[in-house]
Amino acid sequence: MINKRLEKLRQIMTKYNFDAIIIPSTDPHQSEYVAKHWKVREYFSGFTGSAGVLVVMKDETALWTDSRYFLQFEDECKDYDVNLHKQSIPHAPEHVQWLCDTLAENAVIGLDFLQFSKAQMDYIKEVSASKNIQLKNTPNLVNEIWADRPALPAFPVDIHPLEYSGETTASKIKKVQNKISTAKADYYLFSSLDEIAWLFNIRSKDVDFTPLVTAYALVGLENTVLFCDSNRFSATAIETFSKLNIEIIDYELAIAELQKLDIDKKIITDISSLNYAVYNAVQSKFLFQNSIAKELKSIKNETEISGAKNCMLKDGVALTKFFIWLENELPTREISEYEIGKKLESFRKQQDLYVGESFAAIVGYKGNGAIIHYTASEERAALVKNENILLVDSGAQYKDGTTDITRTVWLGGTPTAELKTAYTSVLKGYIALEQLQFPKGTVGMQIDAFARFHLWQHGLNYPHGTGHGIGSFGMVHESPQGFTTNPATSSGRTSHLPNQLTTIEPGCYKKGVYGIRIENIVLSIAKQETEFGNFLGFTPITLCAIDRQLIDKSLLTDSEIAWFNSYHKMVYDKLSPMLNSDEKKWLQRMCEEL
Amino acid sequence: MINKRLEKLRQIMTKYNFDAIIIPSTDPHQSEYVAKHWKVREYFSGFTGSAGVLVVMKDETALWTDSRYFLQFEDECKDYDVNLHKQSIPHAPEHVQWLCDTLAENAVIGLDFLQFSKAQMDYIKEVSASKNIQLKNTPNLVNEIWADRPALPAFPVDIHPLEYSGETTASKIKKVQNKISTAKADYYLFSSLDEIAWLFNIRSKDVDFTPLVTAYALVGLENTVLFCDSNRFSATAIETFSKLNIEIIDYELAIAELQKLDIDKKIITDISSLNYAVYNAVQSKFLFQNSIAKELKSIKNETEISGAKNCMLKDGVALTKFFIWLENELPTREISEYEIGKKLESFRKQQDLYVGESFAAIVGYKGNGAIIHYTASEERAALVKNENILLVDSGAQYKDGTTDITRTVWLGGTPTAELKTAYTSVLKGYIALEQLQFPKGTVGMQIDAFARFHLWQHGLNYPHGTGHGIGSFGMVHESPQGFTTNPATSSGRTSHLPNQLTTIEPGCYKKGVYGIRIENIVLSIAKQETEFGNFLGFTPITLCAIDRQLIDKSLLTDSEIAWFNSYHKMVYDKLSPMLNSDEKKWLQRMCEEL
Known part of the structure; x- marks a missing residue:
């Protein structure tokens, strides 16, 4: 089916004399997630990942995406004539140089100008200029092929x-x-x-x-x-x-x-x-x-902050009930990752003002947890047993706020020392960044590494940024602030300011073996004013116990243990009034002093 | 005299119809230090600082420089009609926007094209375009006024x-x-x-x-x-x-x-x-x-590294003899900062292959230590007594290498707890960055803050980068690698690589009270290779005891104390064979276990 669509596209390319067509994954608003009407790249490639660019030439169809999606690409596109080109940096326009190198002088590239920002077009023009490559708008090209293209959204506002x-x-x-x-x-x-x-x-x-x-x-x-x-x-x-x-x-x-x-x-x-x-x-x-x-x-007002904190209570209750369910259910049967995701959603649905998930939940068992944007489909989900490691990254849209949280739990058996070192280093990294006091004007790239250096010390690392801004009943990934190693991104160059909400989410991933990530949302706060400047810091607002079975306590300092105990006291104090007595007992056990 | 030169310059500006002249501090090679022939800005302003741009208009003469030089400007230019404009970022072309805002449409700016890089001219053109301001080359303008302008250097090579x-x-x-x-x-x-x-x-x-x-x-x-x-x-x-x-x-x-x-x-x-x-x-x-x-x-070969290490022995011996002299001399008399600098130079002169200083030594007593690029002239140097704090930042050119080292010493009396906290935090910052293990590809801006976070925790900070590359019988500030908070500089964006030489020099400065800085040169080394990547780190090569009188030991962790003892064992082991028995005894005392 995809191959037929590509064949039709090539006929039209011939008709209009296009040597190549670039089809990005976005809409006219550079959105991260797009309406069905704009899923053009998916229509012509079968690839459903949220990031990726398709390039169709007369004799080749090529798709650029980053390491988060390689496995998904192989799975979704194996039957189609689409070649994977591996991006070394997510979202980087690496296909542009490749395409201009490949095409002959004076070639013509077709693009729907609606799907490209002014800045992106400037870059394509710059790269294509030396070969005098022409860029032509293709506003209606897709409609000639995509007969049942969904209309633009028309839901009530x-x-x-x-x-x-x-x-x-x-x-x-x-x-x-x-x-x-x-x-x-x-x-x-x-x-x-x-x-x-x-x-x-x-x-x-x-x-x-x-x-x-x-x-x-x-x-x-x-x-x-x-x-x-x-x-x-x-x-x-x-x-x-x-x-x-x-x-x-x-x-x-x-x-x-x-x-x-x-x-x-x-x-x-x-x-x-x-x-x-x-x-x-x-x-x-x-x-x-x-x-x-x-x-x-990005600077949340009092109402938004209070809404966010309220959402953390609701999310915390839903997650507590979910983890209790998982602990009780797993000894009785194997459960698919897909079902686990659905069950988690069902607990959130019971919460006040719930609207929907804020992204497709990531439930990754053992090696699947190492696939960073893994989403288990009903058909190919792994079966989770009463043993080994499970990563759960999920979030919700409530009318009063947006949530995003990751916990990694040990389900049974004896973990290796290597795994405990990695998990404990991730936890130490989370604590180091969350506890950091830094001067106003500090940008994400300057402090991202505080979440990494304990991992680095053991020769470990993770291939993604450490955190992103989050909206208020808005986008789960919200510009401009965050933590990253990449100076080209806004979150690398943007100062943190009081009253922003940002995630801190270090991880560690061993291909085929495990994925570890610990993620809380933190609120930026003013901490100290001295003659050397104004100093800021973070305070966590996510409320959910952090699994302790993988902690190697000998690697924690006294102040890290104190942080762990104080965080869990807060989790218990805030969540327990909303739980029944069995649930309270379970949470008390999870929140005991380390 | 300066005012007369400016008057002549204005006559020539009128003759050629220039509305403004920009005179930078550099030469045709964008050098940091320049030959006398190129000290045009100094000739027309009297200001001798190594960074600063002079803008001469028909009714105003303005000089842009950064906070390191404000005091020096006031001292050197107080008798001349030159107004100081304070740069917020060193070397930033803040005068360009100001000048273009001030000038009328179609105005003409004169510049010696030799003294501007292509990149700088692109920027000036961009800013001046909206007012249609013309940029005209002034290759011989200065010679019409500066009759005894020194010739270009003609020393034997x-x-x-x-x-x-x-x-x-x-x-x-x-x-x-x-x-x-x-x-x-x-x-x-x-x-x-x-x-x-x-x-x-x-x-x-x-x-x-x-x-x-x-x-x-x-x-x-x-x-x-x-x-x-x-x-x-x-x-x-x-x-x-x-x-x-x-x-x-x-x-x-x-x-x-x-x-x-x-x-x-x-x-x-x-x-x-x-x-x-x-x-x-x-x-x-x-x-x-x-x-x-x-x-x-920037990647030194074995010969250059061995030369650098040899220079550290020589510098270490010279500094040891210098600090012994200072300790013996101060109880007998007050000594000017200028004389102290000269005395230090004299100990270096005794060393093999010595050529000269690698920059003007900074000897800053008490509040003078807080002036970051302070150089005491013979006339205005402060008198150093047998009490309080002294910062000494100096370096040398030897035929086998270049050195740069800062030590801050307590000369007598009882230091405040505040001062000890600041000094100890600077030391902890130095240790944290020097001991950091990080993946290949890490750039200066990602890890600069490891030298700051102990200071930040106490509401302290310092207003300069944490370190720079250094040449091999070359420039004391050598691109491209280093540590900085500024993403616009090469040292912010450049990866550290094995076999580079870089300084680590955190500090803390309280205006009018104290300046603290501790600086060693470190060699970048490969430390570990794992499936997560190649990891690098640093090893110190500077050999000189670090004053312990200002250390608050209760703020140091066990591993920091172990670092301190191990560094001082190395200093003693390497330097003592080159010292006489009295000097050895002194150094032994300086290198005792903490």
């Missing part, structure tokens, strides 16, 4: 109420307008869906795992336009927006409307999210800046 | 023998030629003086503190041209070079000769060191790459 958002749309728009004034500009154009959801306090279910609304937004000094189909809004919502001088114009009309803006107007926008089709259409002058919404959104 | 360099010029040039072949280019153009000194194994004394030779070099696949006055070389040297197909052509002819290269030739060069006058003159196509010489040079 919900207003995210003040009791969860903590700040009115009017107040947020005022901040954007101040920014426009300061920059002596006329408009601010937003195209990132989570920025728009935050700015207008709107939510829907256009995108898997993330409560976003497909839209663009143009904020002016007096009036604002939200490009989104008006029939998705209630009459009340439209009236409320109207009072705020917010007009709703159909999504499909966005480019045509933006084209009408005067040539002498100045529009602030973010070069990394604005797509090239919009950029190309607009006559006005763009001022490229890092999005003001990104930083404002 | 020494061949740096194989017993110190460890690699022949032929072998080094072969590596460059391989790089040219791989890149399908025709030439490699070098304009950085320390790269040329390394490549041709040549040394002279053109530049203060650094044994460099003023030259350009063009390496081709068959032939090489060294642009340097041939009368600076011995007949033997010229003949030896000739056998290697190296032709020597006068320095002043470089641009004219490079202009003759065919337009279809490709020249590899480094955008950050090539000056704009050369770039502008050459017709051929440039391929901008990070200099191959930088990385090759």
Whole structure:
């Protein structure tokens, strides 16, 4: 089936004289997860991973993805004529240089300009220039083949109420307008869906795992336009927006409307999210800046922080019940990873304000835990027994917040000393970064290694960043702050600020043998002010016992043991009032002093 | 006098219709220290600091420098009509935006293109474009005013023998030629003086503190041209070079000769060191790459490492004798910081193969130690008494290596607990970074904070990078590796590699009260290879006791105490054979177990 689609695509390439087509995994808003309408890469390759770029040439079809997805690719694409190219850095545009090296001078590449940001197109142009390779827009190419392509999402849009958002749309728009004034500009154009959801306090279910609304937004000094189909809004919502001088114009009309803006107007926008089709259409002058919404959104207000803490209670209760279920059930039968994931979801569903999972849960038994973005399908899930190691990374969307937590548990048998050293080093790394005090202005890349150095000392490491920002009933991976080894990413270069929510999640993975990861969400807080500056730190808000069976206590310092005991006292104190007496007893045992 | 020079400069600006002149502190090779001929900024401002840019406009003269030099500026420029603009980041081109904001549309800026790199000019062009500001070359402007301008250096050039360099010029040039072949280019153009000194194994004394030779070099696949006055070389040297197909052509002819290269030739060069006058003159196509010489040079060969270790013995002996002298002399009289610096130099002068200081020694008593690039002139040096704290940062050029070391000593009285906490935290930071094991590929910015986090914990910090590469009878600050908080610098982005020499020098500075810094040179070494990668670390090669009077032992862990004792055992074992019995006794006391 995939091969037939590729055959049709090649016929069309011949018809239009394209030597190659680049099909990325994103939508016109550079979203991480996309609506079905935009799953073009999946349609032509069969590959469902969240990151990957397909390149179709006359005699080869090639897919670039990173190490998290190699196994999944092999599984999903084995029957198709698609070759895997292994990316050394996730999301790096390594296919561009390869493609330009492969193509002849004056070749023509087809791309849907909607799916490429201005910054990405600048890079492709730069690389392709020396061979005079032409880049042509392919806006309707896919529709000629994909007859039953799903329509754009049209779900009703919900207003995210003040009791969860903590700040009115009017107040947020005022901040954007101040920014426009300061920059002596006329408009601010937003195209990132989570920025728009935050700015207008709107939510829907256009995108898997993330409560976003497909839209663009143009904020002016007096009036604002939200490009989104008006029939998705209630009459009340439209009236409320109207009072705020917010007009709703159909999504499909966005480019045509933006084209009408005067040539002498100045529009602030973010070069990394604005797509090239919009950029190309607009006559006005763009001022490229890092999005003001990104930083404002990353600093949570009191309501959002209190919502997040409330979600941790709910998640903590669900996880406690889940681990009790697992402990009781495993001696009686083998359970598939898939079923375990579903069971965990069922405990979260019982919680107040639950909306859905915040990403596809990762339940990885033994060696499967070493596949970093592993998702067990019902068919190929491994059977979990009453022994060895299990990694569970999961999260939820609640109306008052978003969660993400990883625990790794030992299910029975005798662990090796090597495994205990790795697990204990991961734990020590988590504690070191969470306990670090650092000056304001410190960026993620400067302190990421505090979660690694205990592993390094034993010749161990992990091939991913140490943590990411997280939204408030928003994206589970939220820019800009985080911890990473990569200076090219925003989380490497961005200062941590008080009242941000960020994950800390060191790990250790041995191929075919084990995967270990311990992940909490932490809140950034001001800790000390001296003549040397303002110093910040973190405080954990995730509430869930950390398995102690794999800890080699001889490797822990007194202060690490004190941290462990104090964290577990907090977990027990906060969760126990919501548990029945059997559950309380179980949690008490999990939270005993080490 | 300075004011008169500025007046003359303004007359000439009027004559040529310049609205502003930018005068940087560098030479045509982007050197850190420059020959007298290039001290143009000093000539027109009176400011002698090694970093700073002068901007002369019709009605204002402004100098940009960073916090290391504020005090020195006030002292040196108080009588002149020069306004200080405080740079927030050292070397950042903050004056460019300011100047372009200040000037009117279509204004004209004069610059000597020789003193600006291609990369710097690109930046100035970008900022000045929106106001259509013109940039005009001012090659001979200074000569019209500076009648007695010193000539370009013409000292004899020494061949740096194989017993110190460890690699022949032929072998080094072969590596460059391989790089040219791989890149399908025709030439490699070098304009950085320390790269040329390394490549041709040549040394002279053109530049203060650094044994460099003023030259350009063009390496081709068959032939090489060294642009340097041939009368600076011995007949033997010229003949030896000739056998290697190296032709020597006068320095002043470089641009004219490079202009003759065919337009279809490709020249590899480094955008950050090539000056704009050369770039502008050459017709051929440039391929901008990070200099191959930088990385090759940073990895020391066995001879260079053994030379460096030998220098540490000599420096260690000189410093031991110096500190004994200081301890004996201080009870008898007050000694000026200036005299202390000279005395230290005198002990180094007694050492084999000594050439000179590698930078102006920093001898900072009490609050003077908090001025990071403090150099006490004979006139304004403070008098050091038998009490309180003294910081001594110094280094030497020996024919077999370059040194750089800082020690901070307590001279008498009772230190405060605050001071002991700061000193002990600096020491702990030094130990943490020196003892760190980290994977290959780790860059300076990822691990710099290991030297800071003990300070951070007490609300302390220091406003400079943690260390820099160091040359082999070369530059005391040598690119590319190091430790820094700044992602924009090469030392932030460059991986550490085995056999590099780097300083580790955390500090803590309280304005007007104290300056603390502890600095050793460390050698990068391979430590462990596992399935998770290759792991590197450092080993200290500097040999000099670290003062223990300011250590609060209760803050040290057992492993830190073990490090301290083991380091001092090494210092005693290596230095004592070269000391007399009194000196041995003194050192034994300094190296006792803690």
